[in-house]
Amino acid sequence: xxxxxxxxxxxxxxxxxxxxxxxxxxxxxxxxxxxxxxxxxxxxxxxxxxxxxxxxxxxxxxxxxxxxxxxxxxxxxxxxxxxxxxxxxxxxxxxxxxxxxxxxxxxxxxxxxxxxxxxxxxxxxxxxxxxxxxxxxxxxxxxxxxxxxxxxxxxxxxxxxxxxxxxxxxxxxxxxxxxxxxxxxxxxxxxxxxxxxxxxxxxxxxxxxxxxxxxxxxxxxxxxxxxxxxxxxxxxxxxxxxxxxxxxxxxxxxxxxxxxxxxxxxxxxxxxx
Ligand code: LER
Ligand code: MN
Numbered sequence: 001x002x003x004x005x006x007x008x009x010x011x012x013x014x015x016x017x018x019x020x021x022x023x024x025x026x027x028x029x030x031x032x033x034x035x036x037x038x039x040x041x042x043x044x045x046x047x048x049x050x051x052x053x054x055x056x057x058x059x060x061x062x063x064x065x066x067x068x069x070x071x072x073x074x075x076x077x078x079x080x081x082x083x084x085x086x087x088x089x090x091x092x093x094x095x096x097x098x099x100x101x102x103x104x105x106x107x108x109x110x111x112x113x114x115x116x117x118x119x120x121x122x123x124x125x126x127x128x129x130x131x132x133x134x135x136x137x138x139x140x141x142x143x144x145x146x147x148x149x150x151x152x153x154x155x156x157x158x159x160x161x162x163x164x165x166x167x168x169x170x171x172x173x174x175x176x177x178x179x180x181x182x183x184x185x186x187x188x189x190x191x192x193x194x195x196x197x198x199x200x201x202x203x204x205x206x207x208x209x210x211x212x213x214x215x216x217x218x219x220x221x222x223x224x225x226x227x228x229x230x231x232x233x234x235x236x237x238x239x240x241x242x243x244x245x246x247x248x249x250x251x252x253x254x255x256x257x258x259x260x261x262x263x264x265x266x267x268x269x270x271x272x273x
Contacts, residue, residue, distance in 0.1 A: 001235065003265045004038040004066035004213075004245035005031050005258050009050050012075045017188070017218050017247050018042060019257045024050045025057055030255065032061035034262045040245045042069035044076060046098025055106060066243040067151060067184075067210055068103035070096050071114045080117025081135040082128045082162070089131065096139055104146025109209065111184055112136065113153040116162050125162075132162065133175055140178035151210050153184035156192040164193045166200040173207060182209025186247065187226060191216045197226075201234040211235070213244035213261065220248045220260040222267075232268050 007027040008018035020027035024041070031039050039058075043051055058065060073079040079092035092115060100110045119128045136152060143150040154169045163169050169183045183204055187197065189212075194200040201208070215224030222228070246261040 001232075001241060001269065002037040002064075002066070002243050003035070003262060004040050004243040005034075005036050005261060006040045006042060006245060006247045007031075008042040009048055010042055010044050010072045010075060013042065013071070017214065017249050019220070019246050019248055019250055019261070020254050021250065024054065028057045028061045028063055030258065032063055034258055035266075036063065036258075036262060038064040038066035038243055038245070040066045040068070040243070040247070042071060043099070043102070044072050045095065046102050051102050058106065065103065065106040065108040066245050067109050067111050068099055069111045069113065070099045071111075074114040074117070079115065081112065081115050081139075082117035082119070082131045084127075084131070089135075093135060093138070097142055100139065100143050100146065100148075100150070104143060104148050107146075107148065109143065109148045109151050109182075111151045111153055111210070112139070113155055113184070114159060116152075116155070116160055118160050119162060129162065129172070133172065136172070136181050137177040140176060140180040144178070144180045149180050149182040149209050151184040152181055153186055153212075154189060154193065155186070156189040159189075164189075166190070166194065166204045170204065170207060183207050184210040184212065186212035186214065187231065188212065188214045188216070188218045188247075191226065198230045198234045201231065202238060205238040208235070208238065208240050208242070210242055211240070211244050212247040213265075214246065214248040218249050219251045220246060220257040221264040222260055223248075223251070228264065228268055
């Protein structure tokens with residue numbers, strides 16, 4: 001498994017669980033000096049100017065891109081992949097395709113988290129989930145041109161009422177007309193929604209495409225009460241070889257959160273670092 005740390009370039013997401021903020025060059029320098037293998041970027045959109053310099057920053061600091069978030073489509077523009085208005089839905093699809101292209105040219109997958117949207121109170125879930133299914137099928141196939149998967153992230157109940165658990169995610173993934181969608185398991189959301197984190201990880205098995213590596217209180221790994229030994233044990237058992245990406249609050253500050261994350265990673269993988 002490889003280490004990664006998040007960088008948000010979206011001022012509207014302030015207060016959110018991203019370790020580094022705003023300054024992509026500085027974040028890359030700090031991630032590299034702490035020994036991270038990769039960064040995960042949350043850009044303001046496919047045309048975020050920082051994405052122009054991203055390839056050269058990665059090369060300069062010998063970092064990989066682990067994944068790229070699409071949540072700014074929701075945070076900045078209120079777009080979702082389940083909006084019943086076809087015009088808004090199409091804008092959401094274009095936004096996500098733009099991020100898939102930006103991430104894909106660097107060999108990384110895009111993430112569908114908050115872009116899944118919510119089912120409006122009192123409305124029928126079936127057509128909403130059908131829209132999500134059609135969107136993910138098309139976007140999964142679209143991502144395949146870059147030889148990367150598309151990542152679907154179950155979110156806790158306070159952020160969506162659609163895909164909350166690994167089981168919800170597995171059912172949706174199994175129903176798609178593509179095999180190119182994998183699950184992003186976020187240990188913070190899992191702590192809220194799963195009966196047993198180890199059992200859910202085992203059930204997700206080979207469908208796990210990415211991990212948000214964070215503690216129960218959304219602080220850096222080791223600042224809460226998650227049993228990382230059992231989490232890593234199951235990830236090894238199911239053959240997971242992807243990123244553990246720190247999507248955590250910058251608490252007490254960015255550098256401390258990043259330093260704590262890499263210390264925990266080294267403790268868990270003494271021979272890989
Ligand atoms: C949001 O809570 C989250 O976990 C992100 O990774 C998805 O946008
Ligand atoms: Mn997450």
